[in-house]
Amino acid sequence: MPQRFDEPESRNRLRQKILGLGEDSIHKSHFAELQQRIQQLEASEHKFSLAFQASPALMAISKREDGRLLEANQTFLQTLELTLEETVGKTSTELGIWPDPETRERVMTRLDSAGSIHLFEFPLHRRDGSSIEALSSMATIEVDGQRCVLFMAIDITARKRAQEDREQLQAQLLQAQKMEAIGQLAGGVAHDFNNLLTIINLNAEMLGGELEPTPQGLEEILLAAQRAQDLTRQLLAFGRKQNMEPQLCDLNQMVGETGKMLNRIIGEHIQLEMTLTPDPVLVIVDPGQLSQVMMNLAINARDAMPHGGHLLVETSRFQVEEHHVRARHQNVLPGIYAVLAMADTGSGMDETTLSHIFEPFFTTKDKGKGTGLGLATVYGIVKQSGGHIWVYSEPGRGTQFKIYLPLNTDEQIAPEEASTLSQQPGWETILLVEDDATVRSVVLGALGNWGYQVLEAADPLAAIEISEAYPGPIHLLISDVVMPHFNGLELAQRILARRSEVQVLFISGYTDGAVIQQEGGLRNAAFLQKPFNMRDLNRKVRRILDAPPVLPES
Incomplete structure (x- = not known):
C-alpha cells in the first residue's frame, strides 16, 4: 500500500x-x-x-x-x-x-x-x-x-422543542378558533333551548293538571324533544375534538341542518338564503367537519358585512370538463362533483389578500379578533375529504367560495324506516343497569310493556349480585357506560365471564361508542346513544335478540 x-x-x-x-x-x-x-x-x-x-x-x-x-x-x-x-x-x-x-x-x-x-x-x-x-x-x-x-x-x-411548541400552539389556536365559533352559537342556542323547554313544560303541566290533555299537546312535546336532540347532536358533532369517520351522506341534508344554526352566527342584520338542489347529492364526508367548514365561512362572511348584507348558500352538481381544468381548476380531475357554494355581499378582497387567505395565521382582522386559522382549517378539511376549494372576490363586490366534493353515484342511502312506534313484542329476560333513576324507570316501563322480563339495577355492584343470584338465563344486558364503582364495559366483561351467552347493549349520552372499541373492549357489543325514542330502543333490542348467535373466536 x-x-x-x-x-x-x-x-x-x-x-x-x-x-x-x-x-x-x-x-x-x-x-x-x-x-x-x-x-x-x-x-x-x-x-x-x-x-x-x-x-x-x-x-x-x-x-x-x-x-x-x-x-x-x-x-x-x-x-x-x-x-x-x-x-x-x-x-x-x-x-x-x-x-x-x-x-x-x-x-x-x-x-x-x-x-x-x-x-x-x-x-x-x-x-x-x-x-x-x-x-x-x-x-x-x-x-x-x-x-x-x-x-x-x-x-x-x-429547534425540536421550538417545533413542538409551535405544534402545540397551533393545536391550541385551532381549538380557540373552534371555540370562537361555538361562542357565537351560545346565545342563539340558549334562545332555542328555552323555547323548546317552554313547549315541553307547558304541555307537561297541562297533562298533569286539571286541563284535559290533547293529542296535539303530546305531539308538540315529542317534536320539541326531537328538535332539542337534533340541536344537541349538531353541537356535539361540531365541538368534538377527536377525528370522526367519513360516511355516506346527503349534502343537502347536512347543509340544511347546519344552516339552521347559521342565523345565530351571522346575526339578524344579515339575510340568509339557502337554495338546495331538489335531488339528493351523495358524498362521503365527515358531517362534523363539513359543519365546521360552513361555520368558518359564515363567520368570515359576517365580519365582511358589519352593516348588513346577504349570504347565499347553494348546493348543486357540476360536470368539470377539460376546458374548466385548463382555465381554472388546474388540480381538479374532470368528472361530476357535488358543489357547496357560499357567497356574500361583503367588502371583498384584493388579489394580494386572496393569494394568502389559506395560509395559517394569515388574517386581515384587527389584533385579537381573529386567529388566522379559519380558512386554513377550511382548506385542510376540504383537501382531506378529497375535494377542492375555489374562491372569487373583488373589493366592494363580495366573496364567493365554491367547494367541490367527489359525487358518489354508486350507493344509495337507505330510506328511513316508518316513524311509527314499532312495538314488537318480546319474552326474553333483560338486565337493565342505569344509575339515573328517571331514565331507568322509563326504560323499565317500556320494556315491561313490550313483554320483556326486566331485572333492574342502579349500579354495577347490584347488577353483579343480580346476575349471580338469578337462576334463569339472561338474554340481554342493557347498561349505561359511566356509572359509580366501575364502568359499563367492565361490568359487561364480568358478567360475560360467568354468562357467555349474554348479549350487550350500551346506552350513553356521550357522542359515540368508542368506549366499547378501546383496548380490551367488546367486539360484538351494540351501542345506542342518548337521547333515544321508544322506536329506536325497541328496534335495537329486537335486532340484537333476533340476530344469529356469534360463535366465539377460536
Whole structure:
C-alpha cells in the first residue's frame, strides 16, 4: 500500500529521513520539492486543526476497531460536559454518550457498508444524565494507517422543542378558533333551548293538571324533544375534538341542518338564503367537519358585512370538463362533483389578500379578533375529504367560495324506516343497569310493556349480585357506560365471564361508542346513544335478540 504523506507519523519519518540524508545526498530540486510538500502538509494540518477546534458542530475522531476516542473538539466537550483528559482513550459507551451499545453497533454496521452516514437523529447523553437531540453524520477515514471514524453532530434540541411548541400552539389556536365559533352559537342556542323547554313544560303541566290533555299537546312535546336532540347532536358533532369517520351522506341534508344554526352566527342584520338542489347529492364526508367548514365561512362572511348584507348558500352538481381544468381548476380531475357554494355581499378582497387567505395565521382582522386559522382549517378539511376549494372576490363586490366534493353515484342511502312506534313484542329476560333513576324507570316501563322480563339495577355492584343470584338465563344486558364503582364495559366483561351467552347493549349520552372499541373492549357489543325514542330502543333490542348467535373466536 503506498504511503500517505498526509499522515503525521509518516510525514515525521519522512522529514527525519530527509534531514538525516542531508541536502548533499539528494538532488537539490528533489530536496526543495520535498521540503515544500512537507510545509504544505503542515499548513493543511494546521488549517484542519483550527477548523476542527473552532467548529460550532460537535466533532470527534475515534478508532473503528475498539471505538476509543482519539480527539474531540471544544464544542463536543462543552456540550456533553466532558474534559479532553477524561475523553481521550475512552469509548463512547464508557463515557455514556450513546444511548446503548446496540445502537452504536447498528450504526457502525451501516457505516461499514456505506462508508458514510449523513443527517440521522439520535440522542447524546451528558455527564449529568440529561440528553440532547443531535443531527449527526459519520465518515470512515484513515489516521496514521488506522481505520477511524469522524463523527460530526449539530445540537438540534432547541429547534425540536421550538417545533413542538409551535405544534402545540397551533393545536391550541385551532381549538380557540373552534371555540370562537361555538361562542357565537351560545346565545342563539340558549334562545332555542328555552323555547323548546317552554313547549315541553307547558304541555307537561297541562297533562298533569286539571286541563284535559290533547293529542296535539303530546305531539308538540315529542317534536320539541326531537328538535332539542337534533340541536344537541349538531353541537356535539361540531365541538368534538377527536377525528370522526367519513360516511355516506346527503349534502343537502347536512347543509340544511347546519344552516339552521347559521342565523345565530351571522346575526339578524344579515339575510340568509339557502337554495338546495331538489335531488339528493351523495358524498362521503365527515358531517362534523363539513359543519365546521360552513361555520368558518359564515363567520368570515359576517365580519365582511358589519352593516348588513346577504349570504347565499347553494348546493348543486357540476360536470368539470377539460376546458374548466385548463382555465381554472388546474388540480381538479374532470368528472361530476357535488358543489357547496357560499357567497356574500361583503367588502371583498384584493388579489394580494386572496393569494394568502389559506395560509395559517394569515388574517386581515384587527389584533385579537381573529386567529388566522379559519380558512386554513377550511382548506385542510376540504383537501382531506378529497375535494377542492375555489374562491372569487373583488373589493366592494363580495366573496364567493365554491367547494367541490367527489359525487358518489354508486350507493344509495337507505330510506328511513316508518316513524311509527314499532312495538314488537318480546319474552326474553333483560338486565337493565342505569344509575339515573328517571331514565331507568322509563326504560323499565317500556320494556315491561313490550313483554320483556326486566331485572333492574342502579349500579354495577347490584347488577353483579343480580346476575349471580338469578337462576334463569339472561338474554340481554342493557347498561349505561359511566356509572359509580366501575364502568359499563367492565361490568359487561364480568358478567360475560360467568354468562357467555349474554348479549350487550350500551346506552350513553356521550357522542359515540368508542368506549366499547378501546383496548380490551367488546367486539360484538351494540351501542345506542342518548337521547333515544321508544322506536329506536325497541328496534335495537329486537335486532340484537333476533340476530344469529356469534360463535366465539377460536
